[in-house]
Amino acid sequence: MSFSSDTKNELCRKKPQRPCCEKAECYGMLLFGRFFNRAKISLTTESTAAARRTAQFTAQLTGAIVSSRTVLRRASHPASVVSVDDEGDRMRVLNFFGQTGKEVTLRLNRANLEDECCWSAFLRGAFLSCGTVLNPTKDYRLEFVIPHMHLCKDMLALLRELSMTLQPGTSQRRGSYVVYIKGSDRVSDLLTFLGAPNASMKVMQMKMLREVRNRINRQTNFETANLDKTASAAARQIYALQKLLDCGAGFGALPEELRNLAKLRYENPELSLRELGEKLQPPLSRSGVNHRLQRIGELAEKICRSYHAE
Ligand SMILES: [Zn+2]
Incomplete structure (x- = not known):
């Protein structure tokens, strides 16, 4: 099991604090899936727990019928696809999150983040949908791989507003836009904020281990x-x-x-x-x-x- 999927499992065990946060997390999951428009709402993830949570939240909140199936993307990596297959249901989901489904570019609708408590939930949803975090034995890096440019900009702005110290960067990779956070303290802080204290602790322990090892090496x-x-x-x-x-x-x-x-x-x-x-x-x-x-x-x-x- 990768560090990323362990982290996602930990996040999926977390209960949303308030109804507004459940909505914000669900919005994060769907918005950062590959498709979120009138023609298609669909999210593909290698995390079974994240897929289950997305399907559950979406159905609970909007009443839409959500389907979930497993596909073999690469030989040894099964992935789950969560989708809303009926157009009426898709409209219901989009309207629930204040979208018409006709938007030319997908943007972050801040009305779905009612309170500060929702920021953590929203980012957790986004991470479950499109995030990865490297195993701290390799490097300290957490990233969101985002399919749309404007959404990438909105994510960047949100992270900058959230904290002066995160210092997110961006890059492009195979037609997607990447927002990343580097450095043990920053990655650890963000993991705690998302609701994964255990993963955060592992990052800090690895940092400590490196420091001690260096001192002993001397x-x-x-x-x-x-x-x-x-x-x-x-x-x-x-x-x-x-x-x-x-x-x-x-x-x-x-x-x-x-x-x-x-x-x-x-x-x-x-x-x-x-x-x-x-x-x-x-x-x-x-x-x-x-x-x-x-x-x-x-x-x-x-x-x-x-x-x-x-
Ligand atoms: Zn909230």
């Missing part, structure tokens, strides 16, 4: 075989500590006997467990350090969760 006398194991454990620990800082609780929320070790680990990702133990006052064995780091990880998680709940 220390020459380190066996490569141990490198990944050490680096991924340290990255996990540092990620948990970073979250503790980010959520506002800070290291002070940890029991006193763990604080020094937490600080030491956070500041020295390249140190082995044995080296960490030697730096403590009084010194601690390797297994003692290991045990405490595990407790720190568990506690950090718990503390952040209760902070969010408040």
Whole structure:
């Protein structure tokens, strides 16, 4: 399973917050499908979950009869096609979203984004329909592949309005228009905004892992075989500590006997467990350090969760 389809599955488990958001998400899905006009409403996707969700939302909201079938696009890649096959039903869907079906160019109708809450839902729909996100082990990149030029411009404007920091770019690929976001922080932020915190976390963990690996690499006398194991454990620990800082609780929320070790680990990702133990006052064995780091990880998680709940 690709990172993209995992992300889409995660998004499809999310319940829309309010009725206005369900409408906005459905609009995003249909608008960014290949066809959304009087003659044809149709969307092709490799994500079964996304296809099911589009069909379900469209039928629920507009009462139109929506058909869904599987086609073999490429030998090993079955895709789902969701379509509205009756013209009367198509008009009903288009009118529901404030379109006449006669528009010469397809544009984003902002009336369907009633409130700020709907922005996230709309972009989620667009991503489910035409988005991909690269596996963070390869690169940090999220993109929307959009069939129409004006729609591409509208998407660009929306993302720019959403946040100054996303810095979306555009390119063209095989007759389609691509709007992309690059960089670990930006991709991670957008994934969180779309409603995929797990995918977002994977991106940040991979970034952390790279950083730790680089720092360890700079220390020459380190066996490569141990490198990944050490680096991924340290990255996990540092990620948990970073979250503790980010959520506002800070290291002070940890029991006193763990604080020094937490600080030491956070500041020295390249140190082995044995080296960490030697730096403590009084010194601690390797297994003692290991045990405490595990407790720190568990506690950090718990503390952040209760902070969010408040
Ligand atoms: Zn809403």
